[in-house]
Amino acid sequence: MKILLLGKNGQVGWELQRALAPLGEVVALDFDSPGPLSADFSQPESLAATLRAVAPQIIVNAAAHTAVDKAEGEPDLARALNATSPAVLAREAAALGAWLLHYSTDYVFDGSGSTPRTEDAPTGPLSVYGATKLEGELAIRASGCKHLILRTSWVYAARGGNFAKTMLKLARERDRLTVIDDQIGAPTGADLLADLSAHMLRSAQHQPERAGTYHAVAAGETSWFGYARHVIEFARARGESLRVAPAAIEAVPTSAFVTAAMRPGNSRLDTSKLRATFGLQLPDWRCGVERMLAEVLG
Numbered sequence: 001m002k003i004l005l006l007g008k009n010g011q012v013g014w015e016l017q018r019a020l021a022p023l024g025e026v027v028a029l030d031f032d033s034p035g036p037l038s039a040d041f042s043q044p045e046s047l048a049a050t051l052r053a054v055a056p057q058i059i060v061n062a063a064a065h066t067a068v069d070k071a072e073g074e075p076d077l078a079r080a081l082n083a084t085s086p087a088v089l090a091r092e093a094a095a096l097g098a099w100l101l102h103y104s105t106d107y108v109f110d111g112s113g114s115t116p117r118t119e120d121a122p123t124g125p126l127s128v129y130g131a132t133k134l135e136g137e138l139a140i141r142a143s144g145c146k147h148l149i150l151r152t153s154w155v156y157a158a159r160g161g162n163f164a165k166t167m168l169k170l171a172r173e174r175d176r177l178t179v180i181d182d183q184i185g186a187p188t189g190a191d192l193l194a195d196l197s198a199h200m201l202r203s204a205q206h207q208p209e210r211a212g213t214y215h216a217v218a219a220g221e222t223s224w225f226g227y228a229r230h231v232i233e234f235a236r237a238r239g240e241s242l243r244v245a246p247a248a249i250e251a252v253p254t255s256a257f258v259t260a261a262m263r264p265g266n267s268r269l270d271t272s273k274l275r276a277t278f279g280l281q282l283p284d285w286r287c288g289v290e291r292m293l294a295e296v297l298g
Contacts, residue, residue: 015193058205068107097146102137111262152269163187168242219271
């Protein structure tokens with residue numbers, strides 16, 4: 001079986017190279033991959049030639065415009081990466097009879113209330129990023145291709161930058177930190193998403209009725225403040241030298257920070273459908289964060 005992975009160098013894409021390998025031959029590309037095969041999502045139609053040349057049985061799209069604030073100033077590029085290109089992938093997947101696995105986000109919702117959103121909850125994106133990701137979802141469903149769409153949130157990985165690394169850097173440099181406490185979600189590891197993706201693809205191939213949209217996040221919930229405090233406490237317990245005192249981490253509202261794009265206050269996603277359909281248990285968010293920190297801290 002041949003699997004085409006797009007966005008191989010992103011946080012999730014990097015983990016997918018490992019997780020997908022047992023399923024078949026993985027052809028992994030990124031926007032700047034050398035050679036004749038194009039994976040440049042800013043040129044959506046060029047992707048069609050790549051799909052026809054590779055002729056995969058599975059397409060996994062881990063590429064996206066994820067710079068939420070930057071997207072507000074470049075909506076056309078965000079749409080090309082998040083909506084138009086996934087629509088091309090879906091069209092070609094339908095023609096090939098291939099599966100398409102695509103990642104989406106809690107930003108398709110308006111972030112109101114405090115109840116975890118189910119897959120069929122009304123959408124209402126607050127930003128260009130959220131709107132273009134929703135547009136991509138709709139195009140995939142409309143194509144008629146066999147698909148899995150995984151909505152997730154607060155993704156991190158040991159590789160590359162992430163919120164936890166930023167907090168540790170600031171904790172070493174500053175006497176006081178202010179962190180947002182009124183946005184609630186579940187930090188979710190790229191490694192967990194990759195492993196879920198491989199399991200779900202293998203299962204869905206044998207039971208195609210499992211196609212559809214699923215919420216895929218770690219169990220539990222926290223605020224960015226709670227996340228930061230957990231990271232700093234874990235690092236301190238491991239003997240890291242940190243300048244900030246435990247009492248000097250201050251919880252503040254979203255309004256304390258001015259950003260180009262609005263953030264959802266409620267990023268809770270209900271994973272009941274995924275767990276029931278695929279018979280999986282999702283680990284608490286702390287498990288993955290602590291594993292990542294152990295790797296980062298050495």
